[in-house]
Amino acid sequence: MQGLKDRLKELLTDGTVARVVGWKKGDMPYNPEPAVFTSVDEMDDFVYDGFCGANLSKMMIEATKLEGKTAVCLKPCDTYSFNQLIREHRVNRDNAYIVAVGCRGKLDIEKIKKDAKGITEISGTELDGADEITVKTIYGDKTVNYSDVLLNRCHVCKGKDHMISDEVWGESKDTADQERFAEIEKIEAMSPEERFEFFKKELSKCIRCNACRNVCPACSCRKCIFDNTKFDAQQKANVVSFEERMFHIIRAFHVAGRCTDCGECSRVCPEGIPLHLFNRKFIKDIDKFYGEFQAGKDPEAQCPLTDFTFEDIEPGERG
Amino acid sequence: MSMNEEKTEFRPLIVAFCCNWCSYAGADLAGSSRLSYPADVKIIRVPCSGRVNPMFILRAFERGADGVIICGCHPGDCHYSTGNYYARRRMTLLFSMLDYMGVENGRTRVEWCSAAEGVKFSNTMNEFCEKIKSLGKSVRLGDLRCKD
Amino acid sequence: MTKQEIEKKVELIKEISGCDPYKCMKCGKCSGSCPSFNEMDVKPHQFASYIINGDIESLVGSQSLWKCLTCLACIERCPRNVQPGKLIDAARQLVERERGGDHLLADDIPELIDDDVPQQLLVSAYRRYRR
């Protein structure tokens, strides 16, 4: 981490970049926040460890509008999002300096907290840390395996390769140990009634805070259609079950073919709704109906929803 | 007594989005050929099936529709050459998602119907109405507030 | 035969053959191709109209059924996909089924095979007499 910090400071000092988009040390051992650093002094608070799960590519929409280059730390999965943003002309590639940082999977604090309240210190979460991490709490100390408390998305990791970079720092690890579509298939195998009950239960928790939307790098609209008074779609009435469904279906639909499956939506949901189940369903369908497609892999590839073939299957057919 | 029976019979509310060039004309042909279909079907004219935003479909369900059908030109015949191809992909994904969420498969449908297919239009509408009647009132996608 | 019986048989022929006799445009290419034409009392180009007109009795009673070599020439060349060969094969199966001779048991087969039987005939027989 120190090496990375030094390198970023160097980039700032030698004028290669005007600012750095990275993570800032939190006030607790596990809550670093995404931040923009503009000076070497500020960089003292820079941190990169297992809790730096946030996908910083979306911050580059604003950052690359500013004068001078912006350095950004992107993990392998974040680079897909960045590529997708390039494709949609949302970031200015020329104004970005991509430091591709290594990743051995990111940690889910909720999983750690499940049996560790009153955390005061966590050690061993750095990129080159051990397989075990130590959690100190006021109620006693605990150790857990790094791989046991990964974010769900890391279990279906897309791989350790960065899709775009200007320089690479650190080693990455492919943490995939689960079938990407296993969760989807499990739901598909349920009866329609069971599926309906499942989603009703999950979605009824939704508080319409819009965290999923606002964190999503594909939801990069300047103004969301749900905030667009012209569409007459704005609603904040969360208890009306239809609203959440409409919101989540349409949100997933709008990012279909553009979603890189970065998993930020599920990570940030305050109610723990597995929102990726919607996006991943579309990805699965697209793969099945129109051939395999990974958004953000190739910035030139045509999005499946703005494309067609004469032989496409008919709606309602299940392939 | 017969009055009561009539009232309890379920009359579905069906919204049909028809493209101006083929299906709307097909509906007109069904009309001028006096091919009847239930009055439960209400047609909204759109320039092209590619104009049908999934939000319109969900909106219809939100407001109490029991079934939504989208009619467009046959693939290859789109007045705008490609609109229905995009619509086909969009609707394929949307319908699959609705199915995935446990909404009854069959409340939504896409049918390609040309300006010459008045018979097909009428048959399709009759069939779709029957299907929706068999599924009953849409509950899973409806907005609770729309209920009386 | 009653009207219902005829209809049933027509349906059966259509089902077995998978062909639509109504597509015939009476071009005669089948008869122009048929090696057994002179042997037949009902000519290949007439098959479709016999079925359309419901004259099943004459068709199944005709010699043509047993004169067709199943050479597939008419099936190959029919421009309308009516494929008279398949129609006549279907009529033949209809007769065979009524006679109860519409299937072979695996145990019966060795007896039937002698060295002169061409492989193709066996395959053709299997196809025709399977349940």
Add this chain to the structure above:
Amino acid sequence: MQRIGVFVCHCGTNIAATVDVKKVVELVRFEPGVVFADDYMYMCSEAGQEKIGEAIKEHGLTGLVICSCSPRMHEKTFRACAEKAGLNPYMVEIANIREQCSWIHKDREEATEKAVILARAAIAKVNLNAPLQEGESPVTKRALVIGGGIAGIQTALDIADAGYQVDIVEREPSIGGRMSQFDKTFPTLDCASCILTPKMVEVNQHPNITLYTYSEVEGVSGYVGNFDVQIRKKARSVDMAACTGCGECQAKCPLGKSGKIPSEFDRGLRGRSAIYMPFAQAVPAVPVIDRENCTYFKTGKCGICAKICPSKAVNYEQEDEIVTVKYGAIVVATGFDIINLDKYGEYAYNESPDVITSIELERLMNASGPTGGHLERMSDHKQPKDIVFIQCVGSRCDDERGKPYCSKVCCMYTAKHAMLIKDHWPDTNITVFYIDVRTPGKNFDEFYRRAVEQYHVNYVKGQVGKVIPQPDGSLMVQAVDMLDNKQIMKKTDMVVLAAAIEPNKGVRKIATMLTASIDNNDFLTEAHAKLRPVESPTAGIFLSGMAQGPKDIPETVSQAGAAAVKVVGLLAKDKLKTNPCTAKCDPMFCNGCSTCANVCPYGAITYEDQLVRGPGVNETRRVAVVNNALCQGCGACTTSCPSGAMDLQGFSNRQITTEVDSICR
């Protein structure tokens, strides 16, 4: 708030019989925005329209809802009526209570209820309508004709004669097309080149016509009135200005005599030189060098043509040239070809040189053809004594080998061939195997009957199953005579196949460039099969000749004239009115993500950096811009736009949503 007038039409009893018109009027009177509601026997009649006009003035109406027949029927009428009374025509909406209500429902109560709902939806929509102005775009007064066959030639001449500039792009070295290959034409039997050549010359000399031969359309952009077309002028290797057309070069070309290069014009029945004019009367009379076969281009040696050319016109250094020209209208006259017969093994076309297609027969009978007009078998150059004609080879075919349609001209040209042969060599025995003889047309059936009655051509109802080449060089034809119910085994000297015709292969590429639609058989689609038969659905694109469907020469010429009139009608305008129901981008919401441009079939969306100012926003950013003249209003972009920035005027998101709401109320 709008001031809406609702007018409910009885349509005699068409509507009133099943819909309680008076009740509809009463029930919609209280809808938001409605200030006036009335009914009338025939709303579209003069009196009905007057009533509407008066109401607009008297009640200060800002919007109209007409509950009547389909908008496809009378929307235009009522829009014009509104405009006459000073109301923007796009403030009119039609509730279709005839085709989609009264005509299909029997129960009066039910129909009335539905009529009210449809009216309400229309009212809700009008509440959100905004006046739209038709835009204007200028018209470039020059037309392009793609294809220089008889269809293209006639269209170009007619346009040029009307006083407009017109260019012809022809892929081959000469114009003339298929007709120049023919010997005689039915039903009058005049010589094809006698009637075509003068037209070709006229084209060449017409001050208003520019010829681009040996050229291809490379790219098309723009829209009706304003097309930009890139034309590739392939390197001819001969200076058009210097060449006198003396023909020395082709006479001296060493490859000329070898017969190694099959002549395309003669359908491969003889060879040609590497520097060549396809035929003697070629226009322009300037040869081209076929670089693929020319020894000079292959090995760098030879160069005889350049040496002997008296006017030093041969130029090996010439390169392809691309010119971009502006046009107001484009006519597609790409013509036809016959299908490939590889899949028809039973006719032995690839096996025997004496099985030929009808076009080959044309060349064989043509005085300027490979045999000098003497009919002979290609195998032994003997004159055939017995000829069999087979009709419908690949036409009316339901499988993938052929075409499902009737090729339309074969029956007539076969009768023509039979008669011509009988005329020259009366003792030739001719048999025609046919499925049906189709001769609708002026003097057509008489023509066919003459072949039977006067020339005793043997017409046999039945088809040939197989043609078997015999060791002695003859052909055995196995066929059926369906009327005699006899199979025929017939020995003959020559078999002529009436192969199905199909659109020229290049048409698919051209149609894609023009965004003109084609049908499953690759024929260009008309805007309307009956009412707009020479126009493509894409504005500014017109159809002429076989590219649109099988037809004979008189029909082609009349269609060519019709297309020309349509073109002239377009070019005569200084400005075009554009459809105002186009897409519109709200820069405040636009992400500049290019999704909409990806789905636009007309290339109507471009991106530019625009200064966007609004609450909290003051920056220059990439936003979508719609070209109103190009946009046809399909709305594909609006659905693909995730932020809802793109909207369609006349069918806006809010308008459709409100219709949905209103119907589902």
Add this chain to the structure above:
Amino acid sequence: MYKIAIKDINTLFSKIAGEQELILPVKKAGQYNFGVYEEGADTEGILTNKTVKSAKDAFFPQFETLYNVKKTITPADELENGEEASGTKIRTKLEVQMEELKDKDFVVFGMRGCDVKAVDVLDKVFLSDPVDNYYKARRDHSIIVALACHEPEESCFCTVFGIDPSDPKADVATWVVGEDLYWKPMTEKGTKLTESVKDILSDADEGAIEEEKANIKAIMDKLPNTKLSLEGWGQGKTDEKFNSEVWGKIYNPCLGCGTCTFVCPTCQCYDIKDYTTKDGIQRYRCWDSCMYSDFTLMAGGQNRTSQLQRFRQRFMHKLVYFPDRYDGMFSCVGCGRCVDKCPQSLNIIKVIKAFEKAEKGGAV
């Protein structure tokens, strides 16, 4: 002072729920949230886990209908004798149907010290003139059974606002001590409720809870954020804090989502909207968030147009404007929910610390 064995706690809930509505933490799809108690519900973990949203919904629901307007149209031929259709052949009528106010008592169980204090904050807003009838009705009928925090978490900092998590002030206070839940009525309402469930409670000694209280205090002392200083915040600080450059440095990661405002027990902003129904409109109100770009949006595009302004607004309101308006009372109760839930790990503690650091001259 009473007690009940925790293993029998469902009996207590059943009893309460039998007499009136009971709202308590409910586990649904892996998350705890306040909800209506249903017979036989799984109450495992509800005594120790923090809910995602606070109990605010019980008094000020995220969505509530205010009234309906109904339009009826009667054709003339259907009018009853004596009714008159004036002018036209149809009579239309508009009716306003007020939503009924809460008129039955209900119990909220399991609110912590912070949540209870948060209700005081809401009271200031909704019960001062003009009084909000919908809120008042709910408050009048609510009986709060609070629960001392058995296991405070590292995000907790209620003591900063003078709240004692070991001794919640409510109608009834309860403590988890060993295998038992101790129960102490504190108000008249509380005593009445206790009377109704007395037969399933047993008498207990007050001494037992003293140890639990001391425990809780000791834990609170050890927690990292309980020493936070509020110096420099409160009344009269508007100009100084509003114009500070610190905001510009720290707002950046804020997504502008509404998570913090929706999980907050004291955020009280709402929006009122109309929904078109079959035959009229329904006027409802729902929570709004000052983090949203369409919050208090006016025709001209105002009010706050940048995320910096919106971000500043929320914390200024909690720590400066509210104290200014209500005698120094902060509208944060240190429950720590926003600390737990912010997608970007941004929170009020970081804001306060950033200002502290900046005032000491450090880089922010």
